[in-house]
Amino acid sequence: MQRPxxxxxxILLTNPWILFWAVLVSPxxxxxxxxxxxxxxxxxxxxxxxxxxxxxxxxxxxxxLYRDKLDxxxxxxxxxxxxPRLPPGRWHEDEFFGRSEIYRERLTVRIPLHGAEDYxxxxxxxxxxxxADVGVCFLPIEQSVRITRGGxxxxxxxxx
Amino acid sequence: xxxxWQASLFLSVAALAVAAGFYLNPVTRDGGxxxxxxxxxxxxxxxxxxxxxxxxxxxxxxxxLVVNFWATxxxxxxxxxxxxxxxxERLGDRGLQFVGIAIxxxxxxxxxxxxxxxxxxxxxxxADAMALSDLAGNARGGLPYTLVFDRSGEILSRxxxxxxxxxxxxxxxxxx
Numbered sequence: 001m002q003r004p005x006x007x008x009x010x011i012l013l014t015n016p017w018i019l020f021w022a023v024l025v026s027p028x029x030x031x032x033x034x035x036x037x038x039x040x041x042x043x044x045x046x047x048x049x050x051x052x053x054x055x056x057x058x059x060x061x062x063x064x065l066y067r068d069k070l071d072x073x074x075x076x077x078x079x080x081x082x083x084p085r086l087p088p089g090r091w092h093e094d095e096f097f098g099r100s101e102i103y104r105e106r107l108t109v110r111i112p113l114h115g116a117e118d119y120x121x122x123x124x125x126x127x128x129x130x131x132a133d134v135g136v137c138f139l140p141i142e143q144s145v146r147i148t149r150g151g152x153x154x155x156x157x158x159x160x
Numbered sequence: 161x162x163x164x165w166q167a168s169l170f171l172s173v174a175a176l177a178v179a180a181g182f183y184l185n186p187v188t189r190d191g192g193x194x195x196x197x198x199x200x201x202x203x204x205x206x207x208x209x210x211x212x213x214x215x216x217x218x219x220x221x222x223x224x225l226v227v228n229f230w231a232t233x234x235x236x237x238x239x240x241x242x243x244x245x246x247x248x249e250r251l252g253d254r255g256l257q258f259v260g261i262a263i264x265x266x267x268x269x270x271x272x273x274x275x276x277x278x279x280x281x282x283x284x285x286x287a288d289a290m291a292l293s294d295l296a297g298n299a300r301g302g303l304p305y306t307l308v309f310d311r312s313g314e315i316l317s318r319x320x321x322x323x324x325x326x327x328x329x330x331x332x333x334x335x336x
Contacts, residue, residue, distance in 0.1 A: 034320050036300055094235045132302075135236040135321040139263060139290060139301035 067101040069129035082112025207283040223257040225309040237304040240322040
């Protein structure tokens with residue numbers, strides 16, 4: 001018969017939720033902490049149609065992105081991005097710069113895309129700049145996402 | 161006895177998780193240990209000052225050196241600069257030396273330095289200043305980021321985020 005403490009041990013060690021939350025919470029217990037910017041601002045992108053991209057940011061709690069510091073470009077350069085449709089942000093008050101528009105938690109941006117029909121894969125390069133509420137701002141970061149046309153009709157000829 | 165085992169197991173798992181949290185997740189604002197930083201490389205790397213002349217931090221060797229990475233677009237950076245100006249004025253005679261390293265546009269930095277009356281040297285750059293910041297242990301690219309060197313050029317402390325006067329004094333005063 002299994003002894004009670006063995007069972008307890010097994011429950012603890014095999015319950016991923018206990019470990020998950022402990023790993024997540026433990027740095028907070030240690031005081032002020034700082035994530036890598038790529039962990040604080042997790043980017044993804046997908047093609048929603050031949051002429052439209054959707055870029056999403058998952059922003060860690062306690063971090064924010066500046067709306068006016070976002071910039072996107074597409075590679076190869078023969079393709080072209082239209083004006084990003086940035087949703088309204090939240091207002092952030094700061095004693096030095098006054099009010100700035102920021103994003104927290106989630107941000108989804110639709111961007112018109114031109115010339116995608118000739119390519120079956122391309123790369124979105126996003127530049128963003130944000131801060132942590134603990135009083136640290138990050139240098140602008142450049143993140144790159146590879147996008148494929150999988151699932152969309154009208155697949156173009158692969159490019160060299 | 162059963163409770164003892166239960167408590168032991170729970171604490172062990174909690175300790176493991178906390179350790180994993182430190183390992184997988186963020187550094188604290190104190191920046192962790194400075195062991196992996198090559199202090200000599202930081203002190204000898206050239207960077208331009210506001211007049212475009214190449215400078216190296218080693219020219220302030222023998223002083224307690226506070227090296228502050230900052231930018232004009234970074235609100236917490238601007239918050240601590242008046243504290244640095246005050247401490248430079250008060251403790252400069254005792255061997256305390258601040259040096260600001262702005263990762264920013266030269267003209268913006270010039271305007272800010274003049275307007276705020278910075279009484280300590282400012283070096284400025286973009287990619288080269290970022291590279292120096294990285295060399296100085298700021299792999300996250302967080303600002304402000306401050307390193308304190310003792311008189312022998314050893315790193316005493318490093319810190320992310322705005323420093324308070326009390327915190328900075330607790331680091332530099334024993335070294336003066």
